[in-house]
Amino acid sequence: MDSSLQVLFDQVVGRNPGEAEFHQAVAEVLESLGPVVTKHPEYTDAAVIQRLCEPERQIIFRVPWVDDRGDVQINRGFRVEFSSALGPYKGGLRFHPTVYLGIVKFLGFEQIFKNALTGLPIGGGKGGSDFDPKGRSDGEVMRFCQSFMTELYRHIGEYTDVPAGDIGVGGREIGYLFGQYKRITNRYESGMLTGKGLTWGGSQVRKEATGYGTVFFVEEMLKAAGESYDGKRVVVSGSGNVAIYAIEKITQLGGTVVAVSDSSGYVVEESGIDLATLKDVKEVERGRVGDYVARRPDARLGTSGSLWDVPTDIALPCATQNELDEAAAATLASNGCRIVAEGANMPTTSAAIRVLGDAGVLFAPGKAANAGGVATSALEMQQNASRDSWTFEHTERRLDEIMRGIHDRCLATADEYGLPGDYVAGANIAGFIHVADAMLALGLI
Ligand code: NDP
Ligand code: 2IT
Numbered sequence: 492m493d494s495s496l497q498v499l500f501d502q503v504v505g506r507n508p509g510e511a512e513f514h515q516a517v518a519e520v521l522e523s524l525g526p527v528v529t530k531h532p533e534y535t536d537a538a539v540i541q542r543l544c545e546p547e548r549q550i551i552f553r554v555p556w557v558d559d560r561g562d563v564q565i566n567r568g569f570r571v572e573f574s575s576a577l578g579p580y581k582g583g584l585r586f587h588p589t590v591y592l593g594i595v596k597f598l599g600f601e602q603i604f605k606n607a608l609t610g611l612p613i614g615g616g617k618g619g620s621d622f623d624p625k626g627r628s629d630g631e632v633m634r635f636c637q638s639f640m641t642e643l644y645r646h647i648g649e650y651t652d653v654p655a656g657d658i659g660v661g662g663r664e665i666g667y668l669f670g671q672y673k674r675i676t677n678r679y680e681s682g683m684l685t686g687k688g689l690t691w692g693g694s695q696v697r698k699e700a701t702g703y704g705t706v707f708f709v710e711e712m713l714k715a716a717g718e719s720y721d722g723k724r725v726v727v728s729g730s731g732n733v734a735i736y737a738i739e740k741i742t743q744l745g746g747t748v749v750a751v752s753d754s755s756g757y758v759v760e761e762s763g764i765d766l767a768t769l770k771d772v773k774e775v776e777r778g779r780v781g782d783y784v785a786r787r788p789d790a791r792l793g794t795s796g797s798l799w800d801v802p803t804d805i806a807l808p809c810a811t812q813n814e815l816d817e818a819a820a821a822t823l824a825s826n827g828c829r830i831v832a833e834g835a836n837m838p839t840t841s842a843a844i845r846v847l848g849d850a851g852v853l854f855a856p857g858k859a860a861n862a863g864g865v866a867t868s869a870l871e872m873q874q875n876a877s878r879d880s881w882t883f884e885h886t887e888r889r890l891d892e893i894m895r896g897i898h899d900r901c902l903a904t905a906d907e908y909g910l911p912g913d914y915v916a917g918a919n920i921a922g923f924i925h926v927a928d929a930m931l932a933l934g935l936i
Contacts (some may be wrong), residue, residue, distance in 0.1 A: 510593030702736025706865015
């Protein structure tokens, strides 16, 4: 890291103790910005980087609710509003027992640059709770969401802050959250939340967008190397929203997904994961990968190691942060993997990224590769603002164009800074410059 940026990084660590994931996300961006601060002293003069590392506003609140046994439960809710230089704060809500301020801040920080890369008018934010929806009834999830929104509603709105889903927050949770906001405010303010159902203000393709977008991004990487998905083996970690729709699009484009996972283990099926069965198990029954194996005679449950041991041409980590470590990266590379693209946020450790780079494996960071979800959220906001709704085909075409634009912007920026083919540098620099220029224009805020 450039020595002046190292000083800033040390300040961030000192001001935000114990938030390892936030430190990691900041370090990964600052490691790319050396050539930018050399070329543009105006960013340093206006303390743009220090300002970006300090959220504009952080909200932490109590979420009391009553479970099915009649017992009172208390969770902690968060919304970190990081940057509104480019538009209203925009980013998902995560419900998972591991959520604490450091996770929300890493995600919110990443979101600033990701959203900037889309070229759409959205700032960066993130929120969530340490609530665990797993094993909870629909009634419990509803009561939790209603309590969560009873505090959150005063901080958000179509022109202020627009949440959406993330881990543990899908269509069901967005429905309960939207319903409670509508009830409290007496406003049918469609544009205050994205990921809504298609009959009440949602957009076609939003559900599919993150997975599809990641696959479109990789398609551009393959094209740049004169290749396609045809005949390629792909391993996708996770089996939630992002993973399922990545698998759907890979299969449509001629690739074969041979392994998926969840937090209980992984599944290998050499002839290709059966999407209809996976959707039934995961989307309808909220089951485990073991339930998938029980229905597919040729599938096997991985009992040792991890799904990164399965030989593959392309690896898409689509579950959670730091799920792909140095050893996994070395195994992927030695088994001939050519491309790793992050469907999840920061799933690859810093050491693993270095191993992949040294081995010549192409690597696409999440803030570029998984930006299709939030980009389609911005398209949902556009449709809400004009009280219109677009067809699936039109919306998917827009998503594809946006992903191609991000891919090309990353490569062009990497070239401009003398780092050809470096998607990490390209994404960090292009995203940073877009938001930094807006911050200069808006004065000291
Ligand atoms: P889901 O809740 O739908 O699915 C998450 C998947 O990841 C599940 O299979 C889950 O397994 C697995 N997983 C989660 N946490 C862990 C863990 N600690 N260890 C092992 N496996 C885990 O979430 P999404 O698919 O929406 O999100 C996946 C990733 O993509 C996240 O990093 C998210 O931030 C990112 N992302 C999501 C976007 C979206 O639009 N939804 C947009 C951009 C990025 P299990 O069910 O067993 O917990
Ligand atoms: O990480 C992400 O980009 C998301 N969870 C989606 C955010 C959004 O506002 O659609």
